[in-house]
Amino acid sequence: MADTEGAMKCFLEGYRLILEGIGKLGYNIRDENFIDTARRASKALAQMTLCSKDCDAEVAQMLSRTFPAKYEEMVISKHNVSFGICPHHLLPVIYRISVAYIPQKQVLGISKLSRLAALLARRPILQEDLTHELARLLHEKLESKGAAAYVEGLHMCMAARGAQAHEARVVTSAVRGAFLDQPATRQEFLELVTATPLNLL
Numbered sequence: 001m002a003d004t005e006g007a008m009k010c011f012l013e014g015y016r017l018i019l020e021g022i023g024k025l026g027y028n029i030r031d032e033n034f035i036d037t038a039r040r041a042s043k044a045l046a047q048m049t050l051c052s053k054d055c056d057a058e059v060a061q062m063l064s065r066t067f068p069a070k071y072e073e074m075v076i077s078k079h080n081v082s083f084g085i086c087p088h089h090l091l092p093v094i095y096r097i098s099v100a101y102i103p104q105k106q107v108l109g110i111s112k113l114s115r116l117a118a119l120l121a122r123r124p125i126l127q128e129d130l131t132h133e134l135a136r137l138l139h140e141k142l143e144s145k146g147a148a149a150y151v152e153g154l155h156m157c158m159a160a161r162g163a164q165a166h167e168a169r170v171v172t173s174a175v176r177g178a179f180l181d182q183p184a185t186r187q188e189f190l191e192l193v194t195a196t197p198l199n200l201l
């Protein structure tokens with residue numbers, strides 16, 4: 001059972017403790033800049049961590065509204081910049097998400113693909129699982145001929161800590177149906193979504 005209010009209370013309590021820890025490192029947490037920090041940080045974390053129930057409901061509703069179409073070629077929504085946090089460090093991840101599917105009689109409103117990417121990214125989830133889920137949903141829920149997802153992630157846990165990987169992106173891809181069975185289809189998708197160089201920041 002999701003409890004958004006309870007989550008905010010825990011976030012606040014947690015950030016107050018983190019601030020106390022920062023104070024122990026010799027920083028003046030009574031400084032004006034820190035006064036409302038616990039509340040601001042909690043709000044920011046809540047924005048990066050959607051309630052899973054709300055997220056599932058919105059995704060289900062979005063994928064149930066389709067339009068009839070004769071088009072049966074690849075539909076791609078590419079380079080959607082989305083944000084989330086990694087479950088291992090709770091640090092932000094900037095994603096660039098490309099998704100595609102090959103419709104079978106029904107298509108999704110094109111803006112919905114971007115919305116889907118943004119929604120699913122705003123969770124404490126592994127990039128690998130996010131990629132898998134995008135392809136699975138576009139294949140199963142749309143009853144499409146196939147679906148694919150290609151995700152590039154700039155992970156703050158890699159970029160900002162000691163890993164010396166400031167520019168390193170994690171790249172994951174997942175394919176279903178026709179994209180899996182036909183190498184040429186998969187190749188076409190990959191070529192289209194990697195055609196321009198990475199430029200996340």
Ligand SMILES: [Zn+2]
Pocket residue numbers: 086087088089090091155157158
């Ligand atoms: Zn991490």
